[in-house]
Amino acid sequence: MLLKNCRFIVTQNEKREILENRDILIEDKILEIGNNISKKDEVIDCSNKIVIPGLINCHTHIPMNLFRGVSDDKNLQRWLKEEIWPREAKLNEEMVYYGSLLAMGEMLLTGTTCFNDMYFFTENIAKAAKKAKMRCFLGCAMFDFFDSDKTDAEIEKEEKEINKILSLKNEKIKPSVTPHSSETCSDELLVKSSKLAEKYNLPIHIHLSETEKEVNECIKQRGKRPLSLFEDLGLLKNRFVGAHGIYLNEAEIEILNKKKGFIAYNPCSNAKLASGICSAKELKYLCIGTDSVASNNNLNLFEEMKFGVLLQRIKYNVDAMNAERIFDSATINGARALGIEKVVGSIESGKEADLVLIDKDNIFLNPNYNIISNLIYSFNGVVSDVLIGGEFVVRNRKILSFELEKILKKVNSFNFS
Amino acid sequence: MLLKNCRFIVTQNEKREILENRDILIEDKILEIGNNISKKDEVIDCSNKIVIPGLINCHTHIPMNLFRGVSDDKNLQRWLKEEIWPREAKLNEEMVYYGSLLAMGEMLLTGTTCFNDMYFFTENIAKAAKKAKMRCFLGCAMFDFFDSDKTDAEIEKEEKEINKILSLKNEKIKPSVTPHSSETCSDELLVKSSKLAEKYNLPIHIHLSETEKEVNECIKQRGKRPLSLFEDLGLLKNRFVGAHGIYLNEAEIEILNKKKGFIAYNPCSNAKLASGICSAKELKYLCIGTDSVASNNNLNLFEEMKFGVLLQRIKYNVDAMNAERIFDSATINGARALGIEKVVGSIESGKEADLVLIDKDNIFLNPNYNIISNLIYSFNGVVSDVLIGGEFVVRNRKILSFELEKILKKVNSFNFS
The missing domain is CATH 2.30.40.10 (Urease, subunit C, domain 1)
Structure with missing residues (x-):
């Protein structure tokens, strides 16, 4: 053509x-x-x-398009516990399939061609992506809630999902390894996630420092901040995409910049949930995401890019971010984050x-x-x-x-x- | 129909x-x-x-649609002096007419039916508004730069513009009184503006506390903050729309809330120029505006409303603003700000x-x-x-x-x- x-x-x-x-x-x-x-x-x-x-959305939970507008006025912790988890308990495969197609429609109509997702019912999201003909990385969120009886089952399930996706032999649909966060994953689960990513040469996609509470609990429980923990447990050896990255200190930013760890900046969701503003200006390896529609409430990366610049200027000053840098985060740097910079971006x-x-x-x-x-x-x-x-x-x-x-x-x- | x-x-x-x-x-x-x-x-x-x-945009400089994207990375003072004023010096009537129609096209296609403008070449903007069939308030920005030789000429020019607009006998196109700001207007010009607004029963539309520098200079030169100055000089006796309202202290917020003074919140422009975030949460009388395209860079009030909520949540917390309140600011409260709540909103x-x-x-x-x-x-x-x-x-x-x-x-x- x-x-x-x-x-x-x-x-x-x-x-x-x-x-x-x-x-x-x-x-x-x-x-x-x-x-x-x-x-x-x-x-x-x-x-x-x-x-x-084509734009690249580096942090999504796409079936959550089904929850658009169900709850807009609570902060992350209450919103998850009181509003989202009870609804997620009602989801089934059919719902996930159609919710995913709705999300893909929204992405396609606003110029997004590739996304990096973490959710459940991964097979059904893959089915939707095949139908929509989109490019994506899919991971099934893992958490053991520090219960060592659950750790291996989570890893086994993830490996099964990885193999299912690989068996599709669809060049556009790839697996990723998605331990949920420091709040929900034991050290053992994080170490095994890291090994799984190495074994299959896949990106790690995890939530990172979205709230102060998350950071403080990690320090209290484990004596270190989440990013230091992740580094110590080997998560930064592979391609690494940490979503949010709001509460990072200087040392953590240095680790990310040295180890080529990417942060997926989610300006709209972070502001809507009143979580805070990512230190995007300081990050050498920056990609961008919308997070889910339930906290955004859309998947329009053009809006996300604009607000991404504006928030940096609020946090720092007018020189903190410009149009070129944010456009990079949604194109070539999104591709780099996922390790597909030779393919797209x-x-x-x-x-x-x-x-x-x-x-x-x-x-x-x-x-x-x-x-x-x-x-x-x-x-x-x-x-x-x-x-x-x-x-x-x-x-x-x-x-x-x-x-x-x-x-x-x-x-x-x-x-x- | x-x-x-x-x-x-x-x-x-x-x-x-x-x-x-x-x-x-x-x-x-x-x-x-x-x-x-x-x-x-x-x-x-x-x-x-x-x-x-129909949505109501309460702070615009619409011919500046001509300057979309000419300069995006300077803060307000440098941006005005180095980028905007030299370009404005080149404007002529034809340019203003077509730039205004471009702006009106953008407003109409995104659901805005009424706007409150402050600029120059007011007659040409009125001509464009008549063509576009839009509802508006138009004022020609006044400034004497503290030169008492210029004060009366500014007021006379404004009164002439008011009469020109009134003579159109177009119910949709109304005049307003638009002294520019505390930075550019002498006490005498502000007093005379106030009297002009009273004489014709028109709204006052003025810039207010957009930067810290503006506030500090006002205190240094005049011993009081801009809003107190405006109150003392009679500007809050009429309908009052102060644009921006970022650096307001508690006492000033109390004055506004007591005197029914409206602030036009401009979230995108204020963030893009790194000016700061308006204390919208605290204000009883809140309307919303885009400011000009040169600092926004569009006139889409839907985008403005979303960022308007998000920025309040960054400044305060998740309870600071919700969808209903920001929608009010762009509809019925915009109408109240302009004194046309019995007509539209x-x-x-x-x-x-x-x-x-x-x-x-x-x-x-x-x-x-x-x-x-x-x-x-x-x-x-x-x-x-x-x-x-x-x-x-x-x-x-x-x-x-x-x-x-x-x-x-x-x-x-x-x-x-």
Whole structure:
């Protein structure tokens, strides 16, 4: 397929090139970017489009789209215990499947092509991802609540889930290892998680320092802060994505920056639950996530990126964060966090064609003095087309890979009020 | 016209009623809200629509849409002096007219029907508002920079502008009195502004305590803080809208709450310029604004409302602000701030039919456990239809009152890089 005469291509390559009026030749991969490429089969006129790499959401619990708006006014601990866990107890496989498709619809319609998820019923999320044709990492959250009788069962279950996902032989759907947090996992479970990640060469995805309470309890129980604990137990040997990272001290930030540990910054969810602001400015390895819809309440990374910059400026000053850095966190750095920077995250020959097309004439993108600024600070996320692995999954604002109307009907038939 | 079988009507009336499956009969005003109203002429099926009152943006500088993305990384003082004022010096009437229409397009497409503006070339903004068929208050910013030779000329110019606007005899376009701020206006100019507002019974619209520097200079020069100064000089006798209100102390908050002085909260702009967070939680009389696109960088009040809640939770705690209160600030309380609460701000018989229709099946509004929550925290602002004074100005996401394509071409032909 030839994307002909793209008005702007925001490559996110090493040189941060923004190319004008170029063609992109693709199959599943990007074959060539150039001038006047001639090709006989399918040609798409992109003279009125801005092309960006598909966005990467590095921290999600996607079936929780089912819980949109059920509870908005409690802080994390009360919200989880009083509002979320009782509802999660009612979930079944069908609900998870349809809730996941709702979430994927929302991601696709706002330019996200890849996500990093931690939840339950992983097989059903994988089934939905296959249907939606999305790229993802899926992990089944592990916790033993410091009960050593449960530790091995959690690890065994995770390994089983990993093998199920590997057996799909779907290049786009990958497993990850997801111990829940320092609050819910014993040392033994964390060590075994680390070994599991090594054995299969998978990323670790874990909650980290989302509240002060979490940090204080870790110090009280274990004599060290969560990130030091994770380092000591081997979790930073592999690819590491810590979600939130709000209460990190200088020493912990140094560990992350030295060990190439990524933090997935979740500005909206952290503010909505009044948890605090991540020290994103200080972090060398930064990706971004929405967290779940239940605490956000959407999966629109464009909104997340804007608020991500704004919160850093509130925490520090106007120089703390800019549009370029936050856009990196949702593209090439998201790919690096997951270890797939050779596959996606920028528009370069040889990478998968995960591409998002945006109308140049969108009112929020005009006048156009600075494309990145307009995308981050002004655009509302309504993209026109999305390709994953060279295949259109959204065309003219319509999802092609599944019937959205049917999903809306289904999710409204469940009752989590 | 009959809006038939509206699925939900979020009235914003005293009882905060959300009506289901009702009809709204309108001419320029809302004539009746009820069941099975029969009418023979134009009937609009709204069985798949959520109807809300048109939103009110209480602090704008709308021609500055021309400066979207020209400078994003400086704090207020440097940004104004180095980036904005030199560009404003190049503005002419044509630019202001087209920049205003661009801004109005953006407001209409995101459900804003009324705005409160402070800028220059007021006549040209009025011309654009007439074209766009929007409701607004317009003021020409006054400043004498403490030069007593300039004071009377500023007041005379303002009075002339007021009379020009009044002579339009357009019920939707009203004047306001807009001394710029304590930083730029002498006591005499502020006193005379106050008298001008009294003479014509108009709202005062002024910048207030946007930075610490502004407050400290006021104390140094005048021995009191800006709000106390304004009170002493009579500015709070009339309707009063202070924009920003970030650095207010307890005594000032008490004055505002006692005198019914409104603060227009500008969360995005205040965060982007790293100015700080308004004490919105403490304020009894709260409306909301976007400030200009140059520091936001859009006029989407849905985004503003979400960040408005989130920032309060960062400043205080999870109880500081909720979806209902911020929605009030953009509807009925915006109307109260401008003194037009008997005209607009809620959906009630006798008020003008400023109505916004939103697709119930929008992915961000499903599942639907809490409409207000979904509108504030999840929705991206893409409304389907907008009526002002009973007339469609947006229909099926397309602006009817002017040609957007032409405006985009025009604004891209100007050069403010």
